[in-house]
Amino acid sequence: MSNEQRSGKEKTIFGKEKNPSAILPQKLTLDSKIKFRCHPGVKCFTACCRGIKIVLTPYDILQLIKRLDIPAHEFLHTYTQPTYLEKTDMPGVMIKLNDEDEHKCPFVTPEGCTVYEDRPSACRYYPVGMADFHEGGSRDADGNETLGDEDKFFFMVKEDHCKGFEEDKEWTVREWRADQGVDVRDEMNKEWLRLIMRRKSYGVQATLSEQAKRMFFMASTDLAHFRRFIFESSFLDTYEVDEETLAKVKEDDVELMFFSFKFLAATLFGAQTMTIKPAKVEAKIEQIKQRQDESVLNSVREYEELMAARD
Ligand code: SF4
Numbered sequence: 001m002s003n004e005q006r007s008g009k010e011k012t013i014f015g016k017e018k019n020p021s022a023i024l025p026q027k028l029t030l031d032s033k034i035k036f037r038c039h040p041g042v043k044c045f046t047a048c049c050r051g052i053k054i055v056l057t058p059y060d061i062l063q064l065i066k067r068l069d070i071p072a073h074e075f076l077h078t079y080t081q082p083t084y085l086e087k088t089d090m091p092g093v094m095i096k097l098n099d100e101d102e103h104k105c106p107f108v109t110p111e112g113c114t115v116y117e118d119r120p121s122a123c124r125y126y127p128v129g130m131a132d133f134h135e136g137g138s139r140d141a142d143g144n145e146t147l148g149d150e151d152k153f154f155f156m157v158k159e160d161h162c163k164g165f166e167e168d169k170e171w172t173v174r175e176w177r178a179d180q181g182v183d184v185r186d187e188m189n190k191e192w193l194r195l196i197m198r199r200k201s202y203g204v205q206a207t208l209s210e211q212a213k214r215m216f217f218m219a220s221t222d223l224a225h226f227r228r229f230i231f232e233s234s235f236l237d238t239y240e241v242d243e244e245t246l247a248k249v250k251e252d253d254v255e256l257m258f259f260s261f262k263f264l265a266a267t268l269f270g271a272q273t274m275t276i277k278p279a280k281v282e283a284k285i286e287q288i289k290q291r292q293d294e295s296v297l298n299s300v301r302e303y304e305e306l307m308a309a310r311d
Pocket residue numbers: 048049050054105106107108109112113114115116119120123
């Protein structure tokens with residue numbers, strides 16, 4: 001059985017837990033009060049770090065490879081396994097659980113999480129979930145799903161084994177999110193999650209080419225590889241990228257990540273987030289015209305052949 005099949009639970013970054021019965025039926029706002037605390041003294045300490053599906057965002061991977069001081073390809077090979085994101089055909093990765101050790105997360109020890117300060121986004125959200133990004137329903141000029149602050153709502157997810165709810169600590173959702181670093185993660189993950197939600201809302205009828213899927217996977221999991229793609233392929237012959245942006249994406253991984261989201265929105269969904277160089281556009285138009293000319297000539301030829309056969 002694969003890790004994925006074994007994972008009954010899912011720490012989710014997408015707003016909904018796998019187990020809907022664990023969601024408490026109460027809509028919360030940022031100012032709603034919640035009672036919860038997780039600390040090494042709880043009986044269930046680290047119980048939620050096993051048998052679980054933890055999907056990684058590009059920012060999660062960026063932080064973890066810095067923390068572990070290893071290249072992305074080594075991280076992906078050692079600590080992750082492939083998965084599909086949010087019931088779409090978009091490929092991503094999840095943490096690979098230890099096969100021989102109760103299907104635990106490779107970063108958990110009896111003392112707690114060894115990468116705590118850089119733990120994945122999904123590990124930070126529990127027990128406060130946020131409504132799906134696509135539930136707002138409206139779209140911006142680029143066709144992106146939008147969700148205004150006023151449309152956001154939160155909900156609690158209460159797993160039976162979790163003793164954190166028996167603790168006395170009370171805080172607002174806002175305080176909880178700030179404490180867990182969720183606000184920062186939301187900002188870092190927002191555009192990437194939108195790509196997935198967009199794919200989901202288009203449905204599987206709209207096909208995504210294998211090449212597009214490979215590009216999405218590469219940019220989402222290995223930004224060093226994506227940087228090489230920008231600077232060592234014909235990328236810069238094709239796209240207009242100003243000097244300032246180029247200098248940033250060369251040096252700064254987070255800028256590179258944001259740039260990759262724009263690139264993916266343009267190539268996967270035709271968003272107006274990248275500009276193709278005029279010479280490339282003209283060459284493409286010429287190519288299409290030539291193809292059309294050829295197809296017209298072919299049709300004329302076929303017609304003449306048919307007529308000749310009839311005569
Ligand atoms: S990364 Fe840390 S918090 Fe998340 S499941 Fe693993 S050990 Fe637990």
